Structure formats: structure tokens, C-alpha cells
Amino acid sequence: MTTKVGILGATGAVGQRLIQLLEPHPDFEIAALTASASSAGETYRDAAKWRVDSPIPASVADSTVRETAPDAVPDDVALVFSSLPSDVGAEVEPAFCEDGYVVSSNSSNARMAEDVPLIIPEVNGDHVGLLEVQRDARGWDGALLKNPNCSTITMVPTLAALDRFGLESVRVSTLQAVSGAGYSGVTSMEIIDNVLPHIGGEEAKMETETTKLLGSFDGSTVETHDVDVQASCNRVPTLDGHLENVWADTTEDVTAEAAAEAMAAMEGADLPSSPERMVRVFEEPDRPQPRLDRMLDSGMAVSAGGIKETSTGIQYDCLAHNTMRGAAGASVLNGELLRSEGYL
Structure with a gap:
């Protein structure tokens, strides 16, 4: 069974790479795309200036862009990938976690927080266990995991x-x-x-x-x-x-x-x-x-x-x-780790 996922900041450069990687992914199904308030309500085709080196996937081109807020994302989305600017991510990502969403984030905010795992699965995948500490400390049903710069x-x-x-x-x-x-x-x-x-x-x-x-x-x-x-x-x-x-x-x-x-x-x-x-x-x-x-x-x-x-x-x-292994691909890989370790 595939896992439904959302992308926060889907119209940006890393958001577009996330779509490129997630649309054909065997385990993930894109169910929500969010962007700034000015883009909310538009089709993704109109909201995003598509610049990735492959055609915009037909399955998302006519999807409606949502506002970047927990109540705008369907409850059956188990995992959200965040490519938000760090100042926006610092405010929005904890709100998603409080609302029960698991967030795999490329944004730089909170990477060095003591209870936030910063992970390259091939190097320190065992650090994902820090999410148990995070959930206990913050009282979240969701969780926040970061990939590095x-x-x-x-x-x-x-x-x-x-x-x-x-x-x-x-x-x-x-x-x-x-x-x-x-x-x-x-x-x-x-x-x-x-x-x-x-x-x-x-x-x-x-x-x-x-x-x-x-x-x-x-x-x-x-x-x-x-x-x-x-x-x-x-x-x-x-x-x-x-x-x-x-x-x-x-x-x-x-x-x-x-x-x-x-x-x-x-x-x-x-x-x-x-x-x-x-x-x-x-x-x-x-x-x-x-x-x-x-x-x-x-x-x-x-x-x-x-x-x-x-x-x-x-x-x-x-x-x-830098935008594959260093950003979008790293977030997707961390999402796969979260799924594999039973955090979704």
C-alpha cells in the first residue's frame, strides 16, 4: 500500500525536484501540494514556473495548490516533505507536527536542535530513534526530521x-x-x-x-x-x-x-x-x-x-x-527511512 504525502513549498526549486522524484515513486502518492497564499487556489501548472529537466507530471499539473497550513492538508496524508524557507519552516513545521503530521524537511531551521534528528541514512540512520525523545518532550503525535545542508x-x-x-x-x-x-x-x-x-x-x-x-x-x-x-x-x-x-x-x-x-x-x-x-x-x-x-x-x-x-x-x-542528493533526494530518502522504521 502506498503512503499519501504532501509537499510544502511545492512551487520552488526543491519542491519541483520533490515532485519529479515522488511522482513515479513506488511507495509514495502525492496527495497535497502547498505554496504561499498568493498561489493557493491556482492549478499547479499555473502557480509553478516549471524549470526541472523533465516535463511537469500530468498527474499533478492540474492539481489545486493549497495554502501551507495543517488544516488545508487532508487527514489521510501521513508524511509531508518540506522545502520551505527557513523562517517560514520555523513557524509552520511545528504546527504540522502538533497536528499529527510527520515532516521530512530540507529547511535549515532546527537542524541543530537537540531533539531533532539530522540524518543521512547511509551514515547515521540510527539517529532516527531520537524521534521518540522528541515526541515525549514536545507532546507531538507527529514528528520532525531534517536532512543536512x-x-x-x-x-x-x-x-x-x-x-x-x-x-x-x-x-x-x-x-x-x-x-x-x-x-x-x-x-x-x-x-x-x-x-x-x-x-x-x-x-x-x-x-x-x-x-x-x-x-x-x-x-x-x-x-x-x-x-x-x-x-x-x-x-x-x-x-x-x-x-x-x-x-x-x-x-x-x-x-x-x-x-x-x-x-x-x-x-x-x-x-x-x-x-x-x-x-x-x-x-x-x-x-x-x-x-x-x-x-x-x-x-x-x-x-x-x-x-x-x-x-x-x-x-x-x-x-x-546539490538539488538531488543535497536537497530533494535527501528528503525523499529520509521519508523512506521513516516509512521503513514504522514512524508513519
């Missing part, structure tokens, strides 16, 4: 593989695609023939979310990892795909070959949207590249390459599709 999710699976060597500190410089800022987030005059060496709030997200994702769950709390992370985040004129240069210092000596083997051994989760192998490792020194490699495993794989030893650890490059 698109730049964080690109790097963390590779770090999880290296943690067996005693992960001590990480330095990362990102080259982030313009789609990460949304359709109107960066103008052509800003980015063509240019690089923007600052993305507001992005560095702090990478530095804090990484420690939570790599932390351990003891059944009641998540103890964050003590790895020290410092990030420099840059916007580059690439459409999709965040490429990152990472320096990881380890307490143990590690060879490039051992690091590559550890990354390649990262398995996928037993969920429909998870790739068989979480990390694809390239031997070629000039890979991964956004245009060539962002759609590996339907955009859900992380790729790594250029792995070499340093005097204190390992240096390498990693890549992920």
Missing part, C-alpha cells in the same frame, strides 16, 4: 569513511553551483565571469552539522563528534553539482590507497532511493567533475577523487548533485 551532505559520507582512522580536523573549500541559491538567488551579472567567495551562513552550517551527523546516539541524546571543521564556501558558475576540496587530518597514519578503499566500501542503505554504494571513487586525478559526474546513480551518489596523502592525513575532492 547540500554542502554538508557532499562531504560527510567521505568523512564517515575516514573516521576509522581517527578523524581529528577538517578543512574544506567549496565550489558550489548556482542552483543552490534558488532560481532567482544569484543574478547572471553576479556570477558570469566571476566567483563569489562568500555564501551567507553556509560555512557555519558545514562546521556544525558535520559534528552532529558524525556523532553517536545513545538512545536519548546525540553526542556530537569532536572533529574540528573549518569551511570556506564559494559560489561558482556551475548549474548543478557542488564540488569540494577537503583536507582531513587523522590521528592514525593513512595511505591514499587505504582512504580510497574506505570510501569505496561505504554501502548504501536498504531504501529505494539509496545507491548500492554511497561513494563512487575515481582513480583519475581530474575527477569528479560536476558536468560529468553529478548524476551518478540518478544523482544520489557522492563521488570522490584526487585522493592523496599529506603530512597530517588525506586531501581529496568530492562532489554531489
Whole structure:
């Protein structure tokens, strides 16, 4: 039996990706689309400026867009995917949870809250147990689960593989695609023939979310990892795909070959949207590249390459599709985890 789902913020860039992924999904059935009050009552075709690289699904094109409020979503919807702006999500998502809805959210609000699981299923799927603590503490019948920032999710699976060597500190410089800022987030005059060496709030997200994702769950709390992370985040004129240069210092000596083997051994989760192998490792020194490699495993794989030893650890490059694995796909995967673990 399929699970009926809703999409909050369905007309935006990530909302459109969610529709692209959920419409053919074997376990989920789209039953509600919400947007801002100005779009409520319109057909989805009219409300959304469809910009995804596939036709708008006929099954949703003529659906009526609803207001983003719990009483506007049918009671038989068991799970809602949220791609709301963080300030809106901070207000709306708890209201849905109080009303009994389970929310798989891509929005940045509450990611570091002590009782909100921040999850990459292949890395820390066991943290989903924190929802029991959350429900007890907040008195919710629903629940709130988050996926991390698109730049964080690109790097963390590779770090999880290296943690067996005693992960001590990480330095990362990102080259982030313009789609990460949304359709109107960066103008052509800003980015063509240019690089923007600052993305507001992005560095702090990478530095804090990484420690939570790599932390351990003891059944009641998540103890964050003590790895020290410092990030420099840059916007580059690439459409999709965040490429990152990472320096990881380890307490143990590690060879490039051992690091590559550890990354390649990262398995996928037993969920429909998870790739068989979480990390694809390239031997070629000039890979991964956004245009060539962002759609590996339907955009859900992380790729790594250029792995070499340093005097204190390992240096390498990693890549992920920022609106697939880094946003919509991550939320769908977390929805699959919630369904698999009986939270719906």
C-alpha cells in the first residue's frame, strides 16, 4: 500500500525536484501540494514556473495548490516533505507536527536542535530513534526530521569513511553551483565571469552539522563528534553539482590507497532511493567533475577523487548533485527511512 504525502513549498526549486522524484515513486502518492497564499487556489501548472529537466507530471499539473497550513492538508496524508524557507519552516513545521503530521524537511531551521534528528541514512540512520525523545518532550503525535545542508551532505559520507582512522580536523573549500541559491538567488551579472567567495551562513552550517551527523546516539541524546571543521564556501558558475576540496587530518597514519578503499566500501542503505554504494571513487586525478559526474546513480551518489596523502592525513575532492542528493533526494530518502522504521 502506498503512503499519501504532501509537499510544502511545492512551487520552488526543491519542491519541483520533490515532485519529479515522488511522482513515479513506488511507495509514495502525492496527495497535497502547498505554496504561499498568493498561489493557493491556482492549478499547479499555473502557480509553478516549471524549470526541472523533465516535463511537469500530468498527474499533478492540474492539481489545486493549497495554502501551507495543517488544516488545508487532508487527514489521510501521513508524511509531508518540506522545502520551505527557513523562517517560514520555523513557524509552520511545528504546527504540522502538533497536528499529527510527520515532516521530512530540507529547511535549515532546527537542524541543530537537540531533539531533532539530522540524518543521512547511509551514515547515521540510527539517529532516527531520537524521534521518540522528541515526541515525549514536545507532546507531538507527529514528528520532525531534517536532512543536512547540500554542502554538508557532499562531504560527510567521505568523512564517515575516514573516521576509522581517527578523524581529528577538517578543512574544506567549496565550489558550489548556482542552483543552490534558488532560481532567482544569484543574478547572471553576479556570477558570469566571476566567483563569489562568500555564501551567507553556509560555512557555519558545514562546521556544525558535520559534528552532529558524525556523532553517536545513545538512545536519548546525540553526542556530537569532536572533529574540528573549518569551511570556506564559494559560489561558482556551475548549474548543478557542488564540488569540494577537503583536507582531513587523522590521528592514525593513512595511505591514499587505504582512504580510497574506505570510501569505496561505504554501502548504501536498504531504501529505494539509496545507491548500492554511497561513494563512487575515481582513480583519475581530474575527477569528479560536476558536468560529468553529478548524476551518478540518478544523482544520489557522492563521488570522490584526487585522493592523496599529506603530512597530517588525506586531501581529496568530492562532489554531489546539490538539488538531488543535497536537497530533494535527501528528503525523499529520509521519508523512506521513516516509512521503513514504522514512524508513519
